[in-house]
Amino acid sequence: MKKFAFIMATLLILTGCSIKSGDNYTKYEARTSEVGFDTVMTFVAYTKDEATFNDYFSKVKAAFLRYNALFDKYNDYEGVANIKTINDNAGIAPVTVDPLIIEMLERSRDYTEVSNGYFDITYGSVMEIWHDYREEGIEKNASGELGEIPTQDVLEEAQDSTRDGNLSKLIKQITPSFLLMPKQDLM
Known part of the structure; x- marks a missing residue:
């Protein structure tokens, strides 16, 4: 959980606190139901380009999938000792x-x-x-x-x-x- 919080805090700092005047940031948003937990996740970030946003989104998605595998009480995942x-x-x-x-x-x-x-x-x-x-x-x-x-x-x-x-x-x-x-x- 600490790693996830660290990733989120880092993303917020990178996207929210480092804006200089004249920098052009665009709001990007992605939504997926492929992150486990039987839920939909919407991720919003302001970045200079779509490639950076996609990189952030991939990292957040990977973190969600990892937590889903660890805390799942119904399914086995290869190589993961989880709640099940x-x-x-x-x-x-x-x-x-x-x-x-x-x-x-x-x-x-x-x-x-x-x-x-x-x-x-x-x-x-x-x-x-x-x-x-x-x-x-x-x-x-x-x-x-x-x-x-x-x-x-x-x-x-x-x-x-x-x-x-x-x-x-x-x-x-x-x-x-x-x-x-x-x-x-x-x-």
């Missing part, structure tokens, strides 16, 4: 992870603490239930049927497995780049 890799190896073996994942986990713990638990990435099992019901509902709606929602009991049972400080326990098990998840589907 961690979940797949939970309770089995430690995983060597990118320092950005460690940083994300530490920040998540901090956000969980300041939000009194309202922000909690260990809700993986609860989110998985909602995901499954949503997917099933989409299929049912396509054939004219009504989807269902999970019962409160099912959600509370899944929530109970997340409410024992799992994230703090997880972070205590981190050594510089190894991570051993105590149980599956926390994230």
Whole structure:
């Protein structure tokens, strides 16, 4: 995350703060949905030429794709130990992870603490239930049927497995780049 912030800050400095009078900068804008996270990204920059803009856009796009691969909990990427890799190896073996994942986990713990638990990435099992019901509902709606929602009991049972400080326990098990998840589907 620090690298991404650094890239963005550098781009802002290069494009926004170095304008001298007489310099001609043009506003360029690009939009893509090919950066992962199931989202659309719009990138706007003022540069002297389109080639410079395209170079910046390529760098931002590459950063987004890297983060998508690291933080994806559903898909494997060749040569990348991501959230899915961690979940797949939970309770089995430690995983060597990118320092950005460690940083994300530490920040998540901090956000969980300041939000009194309202922000909690260990809700993986609860989110998985909602995901499954949503997917099933989409299929049912396509054939004219009504989807269902999970019962409160099912959600509370899944929530109970997340409410024992799992994230703090997880972070205590981190050594510089190894991570051993105590149980599956926390994230």
